[in-house]
Amino acid sequence: MNRPARFPFASRLLHWVMAALILAMLFIGIAMAASLTDYHRLVTIHEPLGLLILVLAAVRVINRLLAPPPPLPAAMPRPMRLAAHGSHLLLYLLMVALPLVGWAMLSAAGYPILLLGTVELPPILAPDAGLYALLRSAHTVLALLLFATFLGHLAAALAHALLFRDGVFSSMAGFGGRRAAAARRIRPRASA
Amino acid sequence: MKPRSSTPSPAPSNPYRLSSLRRRGAPLALAGIALAVAAVVACFAYAGGWLSPDRLTQAKVMAAFDAANGVHPGFRRNHAKGLCIAGSFDSNGAGERLSSAAVFQPGRTPVVGRFALAGGQPFAGDATGTVRSMALSFRPAGGGEWRTGMNDIPVFPFRGAAAFTDQLVASRPDPATGKPDPARLQAFVASHPETAAALALIKARSVTSGFADDSYNSLDAFRFVDAQGRATPVRWSMVAAGPVVAATPAEASPDDPNFLFDAMIRRVAEGPVQWHLVVTLGQPGDPTDDATLPWPAGRERLDLGTLTIDRVEAEAAGNCRDINFDPLVLPPGIAPTDDPLLSARSAAYARSFTLRAGEPKQPSAVQLQASGKGS
Numbered sequence: 374m375n376r377p378a379r380f381p382f383a384s385r386l387l388h389w390v391m392a393a394l395i396l397a398m399l400f401i402g403i404a405m406a407a408s409l410t411d412y413h414r415l416v417t418i419h420e421p422l423g424l425l426i427l428v429l430a431a432v433r434v435i436n437r438l439l440a441p442p443p444p445l446p447a448a449m450p451r452p453m454r455l456a457a458h459g460s461h462l463l464l465y466l467l468m469v470a471l472p473l474v475g476w477a478m479l480s481a482a483g484y485p486i487l488l489l490g491t492v493e494l495p496p497i498l499a500p501d502a503g504l505y506a507l508l509r510s511a512h513t514v515l516a517l518l519l520f521a522t523f524l525g526h527l528a529a530a531l532a533h534a535l536l537f538r539d540g541v542f543s544s545m546a547g548f549g550g551r552r553a554a555a556a557r558r559i560r561p562r563a564s565a
Numbered sequence: 566m567k568p569r570s571s572t573p574s575p576a577p578s579n580p581y582r583l584s585s586l587r588r589r590g591a592p593l594a595l596a597g598i599a600l601a602v603a604a605v606v607a608c609f610a611y612a613g614g615w616l617s618p619d620r621l622t623q624a625k626v627m628a629a630f631d632a633a634n635g636v637h638p639g640f641r642r643n644h645a646k647g648l649c650i651a652g653s654f655d656s657n658g659a660g661e662r663l664s665s666a667a668v669f670q671p672g673r674t675p676v677v678g679r680f681a682l683a684g685g686q687p688f689a690g691d692a693t694g695t696v697r698s699m700a701l702s703f704r705p706a707g708g709g710e711w712r713t714g715m716n717d718i719p720v721f722p723f724r725g726a727a728a729f730t731d732q733l734v735a736s737r738p739d740p741a742t743g744k745p746d747p748a749r750l751q752a753f754v755a756s757h758p759e760t761a762a763a764l765a766l767i768k769a770r771s772v773t774s775g776f777a778d779d780s781y782n783s784l785d786a787f788r789f790v791d792a793q794g795r796a797t798p799v800r801w802s803m804v805a806a807g808p809v810v811a812a813t814p815a816e817a818s819p820d821d822p823n824f825l826f827d828a829m830i831r832r833v834a835e836g837p838v839q840w841h842l843v844v845t846l847g848q849p850g851d852p853t854d855d856a857t858l859p860w861p862a863g864r865e866r867l868d869l870g871t872l873t874i875d876r877v878e879a880e881a882a883g884n885c886r887d888i889n890f891d892p893l894v895l896p897p898g899i900a901p902t903d904d905p906l907l908s909a910r911s912a913a914y915a916r917s918f919t920l921r922a923g924e925p926k927q928p929s930a931v932q933l934q935a936s937g938k939g940s
Binding site (some may be wrong): 393399400403404406407408409410411412413414416431448449450453462469482484485489490491493500502503505506507509510520524527528537538539562 | 579580581586591594595599601602605607608612613616618621622623624626681708709710725726800855876882883884885886888890891893894895896900901905907908909911912913915918921922923
């Protein structure tokens with residue numbers, strides 16, 4: 374079967390940098406919502422990190438339009454393709470929506486948004502405590518949805534790598550030179 | 566499956582078929598995937614505190630407040646009974662050498678705030694001995710908002726969130742009497758010598774006649790940071806500018822459950838009330854991480870300007886009711902110290918704010934018309 378080409382370098386770099394940032398963000402967020410003594414320390418990381426993810430997500434959307442991903446293996450069945458495209462669309466929507474909802478929620482709460490103790494972010498909503506409560510809940514629900522989608526993404530990536538062995542995983546995971554990629558390609562499979 | 570024109574040669578076996586799961590190694594791969602996902606979920610659950618039932622969380626602190634005070638939707642979990650205030654701060658510029666905060670440049674900054682009584686019962690009757698608080702939000706025109714919540718006690722009775730919550734749990738009403746069990750409270754104090762020492766200082770304080778002639782202290786230490794990045798440990802106070810009258814038991818008027826707030830409302834109707842922002846400069850070795858300990862007497866104190874309160878308002882939508890006076894809403898030029906209580910206060914205030922913001926509201930016990938002569 375044909376093996377998909379690798380993602381362009383910029384796409385792979387963006388993917389892995391954002392994967393690390395978003396995963397860290399999810400853990401910081403869930404820890405922050407429970408913690409007392411570490412709360413402030415975590416908040417001061419969470420807020421600028423959220424803005425960084427928003428900016429990177431915008432860069433990533435533009436990059437995807439300029440450099441589309443390689444096509445999925447032709448043999449992949451339709452439901453699996455739909456799941457792949459749907460989950461990726463959801464990931465993109467959430468990585469843009471979560472920082473925006475966070476920003477809107479802090480604005481509605483009337484908090485000044487001071488990043489790294491120096492840069493003040495302007496509010497994007499007028500203060501409204503009731504709206505804040507709604508947005509705060511939405512932030513949690515969307516974050517849990519992002520975590521669930523990430524788990525699906527992780528399971529699917531590992532399935533491509535370990536079960537299907539169809540080159541989809543290495544199209545994103547590979548950072549070695551072409552020779553290394555070629556070597557992986559001709560390596561005999563266990564029972565294929 | 567349907568062969569596709571783009572496929573040069575058909576795969577020896579289709580890896581997407583269920584039958585491929587019978588392949589040797591496939592069950593192991595599936596188990597590996599399940600294990601990886603489960604490990605991530607477990608780490609997430611750990612970070613969220615679900616695997617550590619003994620860890621003190623924001624939710625547990627809120628539950629302790631509810632158990633001690635009852636549930637009062639729409640109100641702050643602590644300092645529940647309050648009155649909105651507004652006015653301005655006139656900086657004399659003396660703070661500029663210590664902090665680059667906009668609020669300390671010479672000139673006037675608008676201020677909104679709130680007077681409150683400690684405790685989580687919004688309809689409790691006023692009592693002279695109850696701890697009084699002044700919360701302020703300084704709002705310079707160009708940004709750099711500063712919020713502070715101060716109390717009229719010299720030190721804070723608890724070192725951190727754990728002690729605070731343990732005390733709340735100990736003060737939970739006994740179902741038999743409906744009142745806190747004195748034995749449990751005594752046991753708490755006995756096991757917390759820093760609380761016992763702080764309570765002695767708190768008990769020895771002079772109690773004034775009301776909100777207007779009282780002075781309020783930051784309790785926690787902060788750091789003033791100047792334009793060059795030099796930091797000075799500080800504690801600040803709002804010191805009453807007018808004459809101070811000691812409280813007398815006669816002032817407790819049982820016929821007006823809001824007599825302290827109503828006196829403040831009447832006082833502002835007569836004219837503005839002023840306080841001096843006095844900052845105490847810490848020396849090396851002064852504790853910055855323990856609000857139960859006073860700093861030694863004789864530390865340098867600087868008057869940075871005058872707070873003038875000329876308006877009062879009952880709590881309502883959009884005014885001080887909807888402000889979280891988080892002590893860590895700090896402008897550039899003021900920074901937290903290593904005091905663990907600061908982060909815990911910030912977390913608890915934020916959770917309390919989130920809860921009440923989403924709850925139905927009812928009017929505060931403190932209303933301007935109820936005082937007879939509202940402003």
